[in-house]
Amino acid sequence: MNGNLSHARLKEMAKHRGLKVLKSRRRTPGVGDYGMYGLTDMSGRALIGIGDDGLTASAADIAAFMKSSSEQNWKKSAAETRGKAASPPKRPHHTPSPDKSRNETPPRRKPALAIVSSNKPDVVASKKLSRKPAREARLAVRSARASDAKGLAQLFNQLPGAAPKPAEIARRLALVSGTGGGAVVAVQAREIVGCGGWAVVPTLHRGLIGRITLLLIAQNKRRRGTGRLLLDAIADELRGSDCQQMEVLSDIAIDNSHSFFRSLGFEQTSYRFLRPL
Incomplete structure (x- = not known):
């Protein structure tokens, strides 16, 4: 690709990503950072190719960086989409230890769901536990x-x-x-x-x-x-x-x-x- 076409294409790729391409202002081949590029976000934060003495990245370096960033954003977006459907983490259950100073036996815990039996009319059924939403x-x-x-x-x-x-x-x-x-x-x-x-x-x-x-x-x-x-x-x-x-x-x-x-x-x-x- 010639320089003009490469620069125009890089600018278009960066525009779709909310980024900005910088191109060396050197006009003489072999002088300074002639033909080199840099990339920043819209706030001016350097991403690649910004050195103390000028620009340091080639057009291919800039294109590869943006393509890699696009693939990472795609994977991140897919992971976030899947994460929204994940069920919330279970809260750890803590059972308090009995007070040994009183030498008492801790009370027995009631079952989460009592069984109703015709042979034991005094047993009362508790409310059914709510089911967790399907992932x-x-x-x-x-x-x-x-x-x-x-x-x-x-x-x-x-x-x-x-x-x-x-x-x-x-x-x-x-x-x-x-x-x-x-x-x-x-x-x-x-x-x-x-x-x-x-x-x-x-x-x-x-x-x-x-x-x-x-x-x-x-x-x-x-x-x-x-x-x-x-x-x-x-x-x-x-x-x-x-x-x-x-x-x-x-x-x-x-x-x-x-x-x-x-x-x-x-x-x-x-x-x-x-x-x-």
Whole structure:
């Protein structure tokens, strides 16, 4: 990659992560920190490549650092999502020791649940112990498969209009994959609870663009970090396809999705016009 392209791409990658790329101002090769880079957060705190005598990291160093940070944030977000479903730790039970000075036998503890017997009418049943809430199954994000078509058809019932049949969904998955795009699914307890799709669009003026064409979460699984996990997985796939930018299509009527994408660093840059063929 030439210097200008590398710098532009690094700036775009850093922008999506809330970071800032610094580039050496040296104009003469071999002088000082010519051609070197540094990376800070938005508050100016140095992350990599900031030395006492100038910048010290290469473009490859900066890209590798941001990719590694993205993967760590994805894993951390997944761990936090699973941690919310974990049951609270049990409080340690303490049994007071008897007072030996009084030489008394400690009272016998009552059973948590008394047994009601017809032979002993004087025994009284205590209240049933409340059951602990079941631990929520782990959430996993992976590439979509043809065998997911039936589960995707059920998820697509949330969209306006008639959902495509499983056979048609399987055909479209193969078509999308064959043209450079793809899809990922979020699975919990063997149920598909979310899906994200993308396409790689070659353009004359901006090169390869990764376009997110679908981000759908089951209604009872929203606001749990699932959408963020799907977007992180898609972003990693698009970086591997040498895309310079990532864009998303969002329905005008779904206002809450607009705020969601803005919170992740997306900016509204254009209008979308659609006409049936």
